[in-house]
């Protein structure tokens with residue numbers, strides 16, 4: 001069985017059908033990158049998986065726990081499925097370490113000592129241990145985003161969702177954040193990633209899922225998707241991107 005199974009997911013915003021029958025299963029350890037034009041429903045899909053949007057119909061099932069929002073509450077789901085967005089959303093009045101400890105201690109009722117040990121390890125891994133007692137305003141965008149990732153990881157999620165986590169960053173900070181995600185992939189973290197960094201997508205993904213107008217219309221391993229897309233819509237999407245992003249750092253490194 002898949003770790004996460006999404007069946008016939010439909011989401012409306014009033015008249016707008018943002019997701020129109022999404023079927024998607026994600027295996028443990030798999031990295032799925034979701035691509036598609038603006039407004040096709042990528043963020044909505046991630047938000048539905050995390051219970052941030054009420055869905056119209058469909059079923060989401062997490063292995064060993066059951067149906068999301070039914071067998072397990074959304075509060076519990078968010079402990080198993082972590083999410084990091086474009087904006088960092090750290091609490092500005094709290095230090096880095098207090099931001100990280102908040103969820104594990106308050107929601108998971110874990111002891112400070114134990115969580116702090118884990119937080120220290122994670123901070124070291126993302127190269128920010130020395131900023132442990134800093135405040136968010138003292139950090140760069142890339143640093144804040146790495147802290148946001150650590151904060152989410154400290155809940156020991158089974159799955160991580162990333163929604164354009166580098167979109168608001170200056171180019172020189174993009175790489176340091178993408179490297180953290182690449183390392184998570186190497187360590188076997190199951191992830192769903194929305195990104196506009198095509199070189200990164202190609203490098204990190206086990207599978208590319210291409211969406212348009214609220215539907216998944218094509219999916220394949222990156223090698224095939226990027227070199228031989230099957231649908232005209234995917235071809236058009238890649239053509240535009242090739243034109244826009246020619247020569248970015250990651251492209252050059254592949």
Ligand SMILES: Nc1ncnc2c1ncn2[C@@H]1O[C@H](COP(=O)(O)OP(=O)(O)OP(=O)(O)O)[C@@H](O)[C@H]1O
Pocket residue numbers: 013016017018036037038039040041042043044045
């Ligand atoms: N809160 C909302 N209220 C009403 N409509 C919304 C809301 N959020 C999203 N939508 C609509 O749902 C559709 C899917 O939006 P979504 O944000 O998921 O797209 P996206 O693929 O993430 O786009 P982008 O690449 O620009 O981030 C769009 O038509 C959008 O206008």
Ligand SMILES: [Mg+2]
Pocket residue numbers: 042043044
């Ligand atoms: Mg979006």
